[in-house]
Amino acid sequence: MSLPMIPFDAEKIKIRSVYQSQELAHYIDLPVPSEKIKQVYGDELRFPENREDRPYLFSSFVSSIDGKLAYADKPSAFYVAGKNQLAGAGKDTDFWILNALRGVCDAALIGGNSMGTDPDYSMHCMDADIEEDRIKAGLSRVPLNIIMTLDATDVPLDHTLLANEKVPVLMITSPAGMNHVRSAYKGDFLTVSGQEPAELIREKIQGAVPGVLPILVTGSEGFPDTTESMRILKGIGINRLLIESPGYGNYLVKQKMMDEFFLNISGVYIGGGDTMTLGKADQGFSAEAHPHTKLMSIHIFNEYFAYFRYKFNYEFI
Numbered sequence: 001m002s003l004p005m006i007p008f009d010a011e012k013i014k015i016r017s018v019y020q021s022q023e024l025a026h027y028i029d030l031p032v033p034s035e036k037i038k039q040v041y042g043d044e045l046r047f048p049e050n051r052e053d054r055p056y057l058f059s060s061f062v063s064s065i066d067g068k069l070a071y072a073d074k075p076s077a078f079y080v081a082g083k084n085q086l087a088g089a090g091k092d093t094d095f096w097i098l099n100a101l102r103g104v105c106d107a108a109l110i111g112g113n114s115m116g117t118d119p120d121y122s123m124h125c126m127d128a129d130i131e132e133d134r135i136k137a138g139l140s141r142v143p144l145n146i147i148m149t150l151d152a153t154d155v156p157l158d159h160t161l162l163a164n165e166k167v168p169v170l171m172i173t174s175p176a177g178m179n180h181v182r183s184a185y186k187g188d189f190l191t192v193s194g195q196e197p198a199e200l201i202r203e204k205i206q207g208a209v210p211g212v213l214p215i216l217v218t219g220s221e222g223f224p225d226t227t228e229s230m231r232i233l234k235g236i237g238i239n240r241l242l243i244e245s246p247g248y249g250n251y252l253v254k255q256k257m258m259d260e261f262f263l264n265i266s267g268v269y270i271g272g273g274d275t276m277t278l279g280k281a282d283q284g285f286s287a288e289a290h291p292h293t294k295l296m297s298i299h300i301f302n303e304y305f306a307y308f309r310y311k312f313n314y315e316f317i
């Protein structure tokens with residue numbers, strides 16, 4: 001099964017930088033030097049120095065001006081940008097940014113609900129130029145696709161992502177999730193408990209033959225241990241992890257672990273209490289103790305689409 005690519009035209013989708021924080025100049029990690037990224041974004045995508053204890057964690061989301069991540073009648077994420085009739089090619093830049101971030105990460109992570117709303121979901125870089133730059137920089141063609149789930153009951157186990165042998169996949173779940181996979185998954189799998197020596201963990205996950213799904217089981221009952229899972233991911237060489245799951249992304253913010261958000265604002269208003277927001281299923285932070293964010297950069301395409309990069313600050317929690 002081949003992976004779909006998109007012929008992103010740099011001239012048509014390029015965006016203008018209107019603000020850049022001084023702090024970005026101190027970001028020294030340039031994982032994938034890329035002319036294409038410079039042409040569209042005006043600069044390379046750089047990150048701070050690697051952490052020792054876990055991967056650097058960043059998300060890429062698109063929202064309406066009222067903070068909605070999807071329409072109630074069309075729950076797929078792609079419509080928030082795609083149905084902005086005034087954005088012109090700016091809506092393609094939105095999807096390009098997600099793909100550029102896929103191009104520079106070691107792994108990308110999604111949850112079961114998004115797989116349910118998008119039957120073709122696959123976290124590979126659809127920009128062939130950046131994919132080539134990524135390979136030149138010594139990264140794998142396709143980042144490790146991680147499916148994160150509490151108990152696996154919401155994961156469509158017949159999804160194309162699990163059947164596509166061109167995409168390296170890792171599921172992370174709890175012991176309850178493992179039991180569910182054992183009884184409901186029709187394909188082959190192998191389990192990693194995280195208690196194995198680091199070298200064996202790496203061998204099991206990275207050496208899994210195509211068609212065999214490695215499953216990392218951490219935590220207890222129906223709750224995987226995120227700190228432990230992140231430590232293991234770091235141990236197998238995941239330095240930059242792109243979080244595409246709103247639900248799990250919110251959990252990482254709650255844990256004070258999310259480092260950055262790339263947040264694209266589509267100039268549409270969605271409204272409604274029945275629509276998808278970040279942390280929808282969760283209790284919000286209090287007025288006294290909540291995360292703050294520092295604006296790292298702003299780009300715009302036209303009056304109808306803007307692209308923000310934020311760094312989280314948890315000092316007031």
Ligand SMILES: NC(=O)c1ccc[n+]([C@@H]2O[C@H](COP(=O)([O-])OP(=O)(O)OC[C@H]3O[C@@H](n4cnc5c(N)ncnc54)[C@H](OP(=O)(O)O)[C@@H]3O)[C@@H](O)[C@H]2O)c1
Pocket residue numbers: 060061062063068069070075076077078080110111112113114115117148149150151152153154155223224226244245246247248251276
């Ligand atoms: N606008 C955008 O940029 C954008 C991007 C992506 C998706 N979306 C939209 O957002 C919706 C889906 O978002 P969602 O948040 O409902 O679903 P999701 O991100 O697909 O799923 C959340 C996942 O996180 C798992 N999870 C939550 N807390 C966890 C924890 N503490 N440890 C481990 N796993 C944990 C859940 O496990 P369980 O399944 O076991 O509960 C679930 O698999 C869809 O409408 C999609 O189209 C919008």
